[in-house]
Amino acid sequence: MGGSAVISFEHVSKSFDSLKVLNDLSFQVTSGDILGVVGPSGSGKTTILKLITGILNPDEGSIAVAEGVVGYVFQEPRLLPWRTALDNVAAPLRAQGLDKAAARQRAAAWLGRVGLAGFEQYHPAGLSGGMAQRVSLARALAVEPAVLLMDEPLSSLDATLKGSLMATLKELLAGRGTTTIYVTHDLVEALQLADRIVELTPEKTLRELDLSDRAALARDWLAKFHTLV
């Protein structure tokens, strides 16, 4: 990989059965960047993330990802229902080789950082949707990831919760230098967080957006979908 690129896609294509989802995709994510990937549902955004994690392999092209742990915030929290919030955050740390006490200590600290101090012993059934997604965020960040992948993490939340969790996210990512890919169908979300934004085109390729006037981009986007704007 050239320069300080942490993730590199070179001419990557991916199909499922006869449906081409990604077509000759090439892009790089440099260290410390927050890259927003925007596109409608079914455009291949999640596929990009799964290719990075290695859960899927490309049909063509090559993918290079720097060594290190990946943190992943899924669209739904995907918490283990039979484990407490604390043990849900601690589980990936155990996978990294930390002992139980150390894993739980770090997990407790991260739950505090996402505003869930006092909820460590709650099971997921006892948490609201927003709280569960915060646990998922704590889990992704507690592993001190080299790469943080977020797959529409706010899509299942109402507007108030979205705003609150977005503020938490910005606060947690500020100054950490964590290389991040934030996938969303909502450009306004990406505009609040990302350093660079690429859009998945109907041809299944990527187009980088000009972010010199974020407010105008946001207005245009909202006008497309909300007739009152």
Added chain:
Amino acid sequence: MASTSSRSHGLYTLLGAAAILVGWQLLSLFVPPVYVASPAATAVALARLAWGSTLWIQLLITLERLVIGLAVGAALGWVLGVAAGLDAHVRAFLEPVRWVGMTMPVVIVAGFALLWFGVGDFTVVLVVALVVFPTMYVNTVEGLRAIDSNLVEMGRVYGFSRHLLLREVYVPGIASPSIAGLTLAAGIAVRAVVLAEVLGAASGIGHSFARASSLLESDNVFAWTLVLLGLMAVIEFAVLRPVRRRALRWRKVAE
């Protein structure tokens, strides 16, 4: 509202039990006592059995066979169920065993066991284990296959080893179906132990029941039946339900 509803359900359950008792009493008035002992005669017979050592000795004998057979059959069913649930080739290999196990009537299993091993403890325990195994196996396999694949994917993304996936995802994920399977298996085991004792043992509740029946001692027949129902009630309410509550307490809030 919930407590009123459960109180009302409890009252109807009591009424249902009372209806059975009343029906039994009425039946005993019209049918000769050699066929149907009255509730009062049954109570006297039960007291007589309990006062002496007969009831307790036979109960312990049956309980020991039941527990060993259930433990062996359930453990084997669970272990093979986990293997089959995780591996399609193992599942395919065990499919004929599953089919034979689920289809074979208990009396045929007991017949084979008696033919090969004669009358005794081993025969009874073997019958129980063989009859319990397929139920536990099927529940375990289906439970594993029903585990949320999103959780498995989450584990893989975070680099969970096979051991960690088993410990954190698969084993807790099949706790509920496993306990359901164990509850079903316990009910089957009680029926199986009694049948096996009727056919192939010289002791136990089943043997005592068969002996009373052959001597037309209807009061003892009914008394031993009540003993068996009592045993099943203890197993379900004093053992299985508390185990279920403890193992599935994380579902308490959602329920």
